[in-house]
Amino acid sequence: SQTIHQWPATLVQPVGSPLSLECTVEGTSNPNLYWYRQAAGRGLQLLFYSVGIGQISSEVPQNLSASRPQDRQFILSSKKLLLSDSGFYLCAWTRDSSYEQYFGPGTRLTVT
């Protein structure tokens, strides 16, 4: 069966510090991968998605970037965090040609 991991589970970082969140999927190959941010207002905001290694599409221009160095690894980064980057970050995957997204457990980021 497939599983999706995210780490760290929680993170407290000062403003201006760098960020690296990691997501990995097991049990499948060539998944489509997604990064979402969920603010306190509950909506899911799609940040990035990837259909393959090195292929990244950005949905919202902002202070973040994403990379996919391996088939089942997706990384969310920032060079300098802003207070507004605080939130709950979710990674999700789908099988190619499917729209059923399966989410990871999330990372709670607090920027202080």
Added chain:
Amino acid sequence: GQQLNQSPQSMFIQEGEDVSMNCTSSSIFNTWLWYKQDPGEGPVLLIALYKAGELTSNGRLTAQFGITRKDSFLNISASIPSDVGIYFCAGQGGKLIFGQGTELSVKP
């Protein structure tokens, strides 16, 4: 762009009651998905719908793909305390779009 209107935004019900929530859009969708999110966790896929008019059940949950393809409904029968959480609809008409969620609270 495409938008989903999910209602109600929140519900406070008594244990044992039935629950109904829905999502509507001005756009046509080809797929409807329903998720539940427990506090501090990622959303979990509950039901997937692929055809207009389709009615699908998962235990006490029943979801329907509206005949116009512009809406979907989720019903929970005989609610229990563990039904507490946020329920999201998601529609696919190109990309997958999520509703804003319905927060369900259940009083024992």
